[in-house]
Every structure is written in structure tokens, then in C-alpha cells.
Amino acid sequence: MIKNISISTFINAIFTIAVIAILITFALFINLDMQKHQIMQKNRYEIIAENFLSVFKKNPSKNDLKQLYTQFKVKLVKDREKKLNILNKGQELLFKRTYLGTYRIYIFESEYYLYAQQLGYNLMLKDLHSNKYNIAVIILILILSLSTILFLYIILKRKLKPLKELNCEITKFSKGDLNIKIKPKSNDEIGEIAKNFDAAITLINNQTESKNLFMRNMMHELKTPITKAMFIAETLEDEKSKQMLQKAFKRMDDIIKELATVERITSKTSVTYKEFTSFFNIYRKTLDIMMIESSHISSKIDDFTFEVDSTLFSVALKNLLDNGIKFSSDKKVNIVANKKRIDVISKGIKLKYKLDYYTEPFSQEEKRADGFGLGLYIVKTIMNMHGYKLKYSYKEGYNHFMIILS
CATH class of the missing domain: 3.30.565.10 (Histidine kinase-like ATPase, C-terminal domain)
Incomplete structure (x- = not known):
């Protein structure tokens, strides 16, 4: 089946498959990378939560808590109304209960929050160093990859364009158009083929013209003496000789007519008027x-x-x-x-x-x-x-x- 596909169609198919493969690969990569990112974020918040819950058991001072805020790059949310908004409207990503206490992870207005609870402690912490997933870099790499594929596709199509033009000219020639002129547009293999084919067309045209000229001259030169001979044969008195000569000259005349018919129907310049x-x-x-x-x-x-x-x-x-x-x-x-x-x-x-x-x-x-x-x-x-x-x-x-x- 592949043998019957044109080169242009084959190239289009190859590049289409390449583009689809790139898109599928990037889609799978983004999906796996996002999962990896979520796992890393989850692990980070688990570490932060467990550290805070462990400290809560020791009745920490304000300075101890501040050190933890600085260490883990979080900020205490003091506004009660904002805390309620986060709890009610934020997206809960994780809820976990441990022997130390419970903690939840929320995302609200593109920010991450950690809500830790243990006995008398009830803290809402804002992550100041949240590692947001940045898909822009991946999209940029995808665009560069697709642009490279597109660039290669355009270069290859331009390289094969002379071959398509050469095929059109060869098709015209096969249908009887002997006046085509093929000019090589490059010095590569396609240019060499175009150059050699143009030389072949010139040779065929010269041979065809020579053959046609020979046939016309031969039939013209033979037609005149045959006509004269048939006229002279009419003047003979010997009936038997007269009939033999007339039959011979008629046969020669018929041969010329059939050769003329053959020359017409086999000539590349012959056109059917249907x-x-x-x-x-x-x-x-x-x-x-x-x-x-x-x-x-x-x-x-x-x-x-x-x-x-x-x-x-x-x-x-x-x-x-x-x-x-x-x-x-x-x-x-x-x-x-x-x-x-x-x-x-x-x-x-x-x-x-x-x-x-x-x-x-x-x-x-x-x-x-x-x-x-x-x-x-x-x-x-x-x-x-x-x-x-x-x-x-x-x-x-x-x-x-x-x-x-x-």
C-alpha cells in the first residue's frame, strides 16, 4: 500500500504523525509533571504541618512561632473574616488527621494556605514560598518544537517542488505536448533529472521532425510518378499488361495511403476530434x-x-x-x-x-x-x-x- 502513495502524501502523513506524537508526548509529560509537582507540594506541607503540631505540644512562645514562620516561609493569617473565606470558599486539597492533630491544605485566589489544629491552637498559615506550577515554560518548549517541525516541513516541500513541476511537464509530454521546455532550477539530483529529460525531449523532437519530414517527402515523391504511371498505363493497348500495371500501381497507391494513416494515428501530435x-x-x-x-x-x-x-x-x-x-x-x-x-x-x-x-x-x-x-x-x-x-x-x-x- 505504501508503494502506491505519492511522495507528497507520504511526507504530509509523516509530518502529521510527528506533530500528533509531539502533542501526545507533551500532554503526557504535563500530566505526569503536574502529578509530581502536587506530590512535592503535599510532602512539603506535611513537613510544615508536622513541625508546627509538634511544637504546639511544648506550648511555644510567640518568638518560637516566629522562628517557625521564618524557617518555613509562612505567614500567620490574623484576619478572622479572611480565615472564614478561605475555609468556606477555598478549595480543600488535603485533609489529614494524625496523633499530633489535624491539618488541611487550601488553595484560595491562587495562594496556598495551611490550617493546623491542636487543642487550643488554631492557626491559618499562608505559604509565602508556594511553588506554583508554571506551564508557560513547557508551552514555550512545545511551540519551539512545533515551529522546528513546521520549518523542516516547509524546507522539504520547497525542495521537492521542482520534482512536482517536473512531473507535470512529463505528464504533458506523455499526452503529446512536444513543445514543453524544462529549465533546471537547482544543481542537485532533481536538477540533473530535469536537465537530462530536457535533453531527451530535444532529441525526440528532432528525431520526430526528421521522421515526419522523411515520410512526407517520400509519399510526395512516390505519389507523383505513380499517378503518371497509372495515366500512361491507361494508354496501353494490351489489355492484360494494362490490368497488371494498373493493379500494381493501385497497390502502391494503397500502401502510401495506409502508411499516411499509420503516420497520422501514431504521431504524438495526433489529436482526436471527438x-x-x-x-x-x-x-x-x-x-x-x-x-x-x-x-x-x-x-x-x-x-x-x-x-x-x-x-x-x-x-x-x-x-x-x-x-x-x-x-x-x-x-x-x-x-x-x-x-x-x-x-x-x-x-x-x-x-x-x-x-x-x-x-x-x-x-x-x-x-x-x-x-x-x-x-x-x-x-x-x-x-x-x-x-x-x-x-x-x-x-x-x-x-x-x-x-x-x-
Whole structure:
């Protein structure tokens, strides 16, 4: 599962866990530290109370009591009304009865008080050196810790920002945008990757341009003499020679047209112009391209609307129908179509190899005069461009080529 998480998401998760861990740690620390502080305070007041109660048994003088006040840093509360307020409104933290007497610890208006009782003695003592729990220092340390984590997070995100930008540019390139320009923004490993990828893009663009220029020039240079040769062949008187030459030149012309189609659909600059149209319109356009008698094709179509590049899809359907007629035993093909799939069915022998073999360019079981091995390759490529699937099956003497739409 971790392998499928993006680097950005992984970093966010790590730092989120770190922040949560710090908060939990500080919360536990504060809780334990407060308990420790309360225990220390309790022990201190127990010592003070036991000392005063021990002295009370000896009937101490005022000077003896003053020495104890100074020693333990406490002050006698003489105001009777204040004593009552502390007893009635103060928060009692501890009540303890010993063989020496009883004592209570109160907190009132953020001050600590010790109330000791023994026989005729009844003293309310204010702690002048109460060690109040100071959480401000801990909060300051927590803020510094979180600030350090946040600083490291920002630094790391900034360091990885060029990688995210590089990924966006690579995505554009994979979708056919060859005009991207990647400029390295650092001299680290990410900068080196950006530099090398930019060099690779430049090389690919140069090779693509060279290939396109070669293909265009080659097809242009071949098209002109073929056209002239076909025109000259028309003037021949020998009918047999005339037909042989016309057939040869037509084959050459068809090869050029198929190569042009392959060049278009495999080019990275190729764009599909999709539109919502009915399948019947595509089918009718396909028949116009094929220019054959309708007796060769039978159809069962439940018309539907879908979004396709009508020109490319018509070429793909034409190739399937052409193959069905050329390689069938009765030179007939049947097409069955609905919104889920399109089946092209023809009578004939089963394919010798799996479909993947025939969808590679120039793949044939044997050399034929009426095929170039590009038909199914073109069909598969066009289906991939639309997100459809091409499948094959053989049933009861019939070949089924299926376009799965959904």
C-alpha cells in the first residue's frame, strides 16, 4: 500500500504523525509533571504541618512561632473574616488527621494556605514560598518544537517542488505536448533529472521532425510518378499488361495511403476530434469510403449515440469490414452493433496466432497480394485512442472481431 502513495502524501502523513506524537508526548509529560509537582507540594506541607503540631505540644512562645514562620516561609493569617473565606470558599486539597492533630491544605485566589489544629491552637498559615506550577515554560518548549517541525516541513516541500513541476511537464509530454521546455532550477539530483529529460525531449523532437519530414517527402515523391504511371498505363493497348500495371500501381497507391494513416494515428501530435454522433452515421460513412456493393455486407444495428472521432472510427470499421470480406470463404461479412459492442462476423478458418500478433504492424500469416499487414494494427491503435477494446473469438466456423464499447 505504501508503494502506491505519492511522495507528497507520504511526507504530509509523516509530518502529521510527528506533530500528533509531539502533542501526545507533551500532554503526557504535563500530566505526569503536574502529578509530581502536587506530590512535592503535599510532602512539603506535611513537613510544615508536622513541625508546627509538634511544637504546639511544648506550648511555644510567640518568638518560637516566629522562628517557625521564618524557617518555613509562612505567614500567620490574623484576619478572622479572611480565615472564614478561605475555609468556606477555598478549595480543600488535603485533609489529614494524625496523633499530633489535624491539618488541611487550601488553595484560595491562587495562594496556598495551611490550617493546623491542636487543642487550643488554631492557626491559618499562608505559604509565602508556594511553588506554583508554571506551564508557560513547557508551552514555550512545545511551540519551539512545533515551529522546528513546521520549518523542516516547509524546507522539504520547497525542495521537492521542482520534482512536482517536473512531473507535470512529463505528464504533458506523455499526452503529446512536444513543445514543453524544462529549465533546471537547482544543481542537485532533481536538477540533473530535469536537465537530462530536457535533453531527451530535444532529441525526440528532432528525431520526430526528421521522421515526419522523411515520410512526407517520400509519399510526395512516390505519389507523383505513380499517378503518371497509372495515366500512361491507361494508354496501353494490351489489355492484360494494362490490368497488371494498373493493379500494381493501385497497390502502391494503397500502401502510401495506409502508411499516411499509420503516420497520422501514431504521431504524438495526433489529436482526436471527438463528437457525439450516431453509429448509423459512422456506418454510412464507412460504406462510402469502401465503395463496394451492399450485397457483400449484411447488418443488424440497434442505433445509438456515442462520442468518437468519426473520421478515424470510420477508417477502423472499414478495415475490419475489408478484412472480413477479403479473407472470408464466401466474400461476405455481417455486422452486429449496439451500445455495448460492435461485432464484425465472417465465415472462414480460425486465426493461426493470437490477436496480439496481428495487431503488430506488417504482421501476416503468409504473404498475400491483397494485404499489407497494417489493417488490424490501425484498428487496434484507433481503439486505444478512444479507450475501447478490440477482441477476437472463433465460433462454429465464423471469425468474430469485437469492439467493446463499455
